[in-house]
Amino acid sequence: MKRIGLMGCGTVAGYGHLPALRDCPDWELAAIFEPDAGRLAAAKKKFNVPNAFQEVEPFFESGIDAIAITSPAPCHIQNVRDAVRYGKHILCEKPLAMNEAEAEEMIALTRDAGLMLFTGFTYRFGDEALKVKDLVDQGVIGDILSLRLIYIWNCHGRYEIDENGNRIEQRRREGRMLEGGPLVDCGVHQIDLARWWLGSEIVRFQSAGAWVQDYEAPDHVYLHLDHENGAHTMVELSYTYCHTSKDPVHLYSYDLIGTDGVIRYDGADDFVSVRAIDQTLTIPVNKGKNFPALYQAFARAVETGKRGNLATATDGLIATRIARTATDQAIAARVRPIAR
Ligand SMILES: NC(=O)c1ccc[n+]([C@@H]2O[C@H](COP(=O)([O-])OP(=O)(O)OC[C@H]3O[C@@H](n4cnc5c(N)ncnc54)[C@H](O)[C@@H]3O)[C@@H](O)[C@H]2O)c1
Known part of the structure; x- marks a missing residue:
């Protein structure tokens, strides 16, 4: 069994990566690094x-074959540089990098060293996807x-409810806004799903946003993607939906509209529905992120060189480029209200 180390023991490592690795028959969770x-x-x-x-040094010298990077996005580039120096294969959380130049450097470094680098687009491994x-x-x-891909929630909006039920300023907001806001944080998943499902590149995109506070990135964003096969994708992302509500809700849905029908998934349900010309189907799903399947695929890729459904570093680069450029577009197009 191959040995894996993980860098960054924060939120997503705690609920997703570390439990999956602890219970994974394909990996031995041998080491962790955390400042x-x-x-x-x-x-x-x-x-x-x-x-x-x-x-860093003793972590990489502890006899591991590969690493998982679950640190904040600004740390990914240095984590990858270090992993390459020590000859380790890498599964890196999204967004792969803070910008295209960092992602290109990661790709060149791993390619020249003969190492594998994958982007942890977990949503690909969800049963519904x-x-x-x-x-x-x-x-x-x-x-x-x-x-039509909708991912709107209140998690990184201005407010959160603390353990005593009081509304306080959101503690994780600043880091997520520094990473680039909702398009970079969540939008990379939707951009990746659209490309992966359609098997068609994005040739043009446009975005617009709304601001709650004076952070550089907008809080609520619409992103329109044109694919080279003529299809188009509308993404709606929000950190602010319900963020001041007494009882916030979270909306998550996929709609795919085709020449012969519609495929729909609503995050509130545990099924995917199909309304086609000749049939109507309700297909049960085990909904949610599937970190065990992600690590199974990573193990198989390291053993066989076959990547299966894993997203490559190039997939990560493309999603990062579109999310960051679209965020910059929305910032440039911002309409500032006129003071009355
Ligand atoms: N795929 C998903 O569904 C999903 C969900 C949440 C977050 N994420 C991504 O995972 C990453 C981590 O997010 P999070 O919410 O867990 O963040 P977090 O801030 O809760 O945790 C990050 C951890 O990394 C540690 N750290 C800081 N500097 C480091 C370094 N140089 N090297 C290694 N570790 C370092 C921090 O001390 C912290 O414990 C981000 O890139 C985020 O976008 C992905």
Whole structure:
């Protein structure tokens, strides 16, 4: 069994990566790296990891074959440079990089060193996304003309509710806005899903946003993508939907509109529905992110060189480029209200 190390024991590592790796038959979770001593000790204990480091060198020299990067996006480039220096294969959380230049450097470094670098687009491994992919590939609704992907929530909006039920300023907001706001944080997933389902590159895009506070990035964004096969995708992303509401809700949906019908998934349901010319289907799904499947695919890729459904570093670069450029477009097009 191959040995893996993980860099960055924060939120997504705690609920997704570390539990999956602890229970994974394909990887031995051999080491973790985390600059924060308290988080390092807590993760070591909770996930029963034999080796835990606050220094990079001993982490990489602890006998690991590959690493998972789950640090904040601004740290990804240095984590990748270090991994390449020590000859490790890499699965890196999204967004792969802060900009295109960083992503290009990562690709060149790993290619020259003969190492694998994948982008952790977890949503590809969700049962609902895999079912959609199968249905599209089977041509159940003919040729896809339009996609409508909605991902709106309140998690990184201005406010959150603390453990005592009080509304306080959101503690994780600043970091996410520094990473580029909702298009870079969540939008990279939707951009990737649209390209992956359609198998068609994006040739043009346009975006617009709305601001709640004077952060550089907008809080609520519309992004329109044109694909080279003539299909188009509309993405709606928000950090602010319901963020001041007493009882916030979270909206997540996929709609694919084809020449012969519609495929729909609503995050509130546990099924994908198909309304085609000759049939109406309700297909049950085990909804949600699937980190075990992500790590199974990573193990297979390291062993066989076959990437399966894993997103490549180039997929990560393309999503990063579009999300960042579209965010800049929305910033440039911002309409500032006239003071009355
Ligand atoms: N795929 C998904 O569904 C998903 C979900 C949430 C977050 N993410 C992505 O995962 C990454 C981490 O997000 P998070 O919400 O867990 O962040 P977080 O801030 O909660 O955790 C990041 C951890 O990395 C540590 N860290 C800081 N500098 C580091 C370095 N140089 N090297 C290694 N670790 C370092 C921090 O101390 C912290 O413990 C981000 O890129 C984010 O966009 C992905």
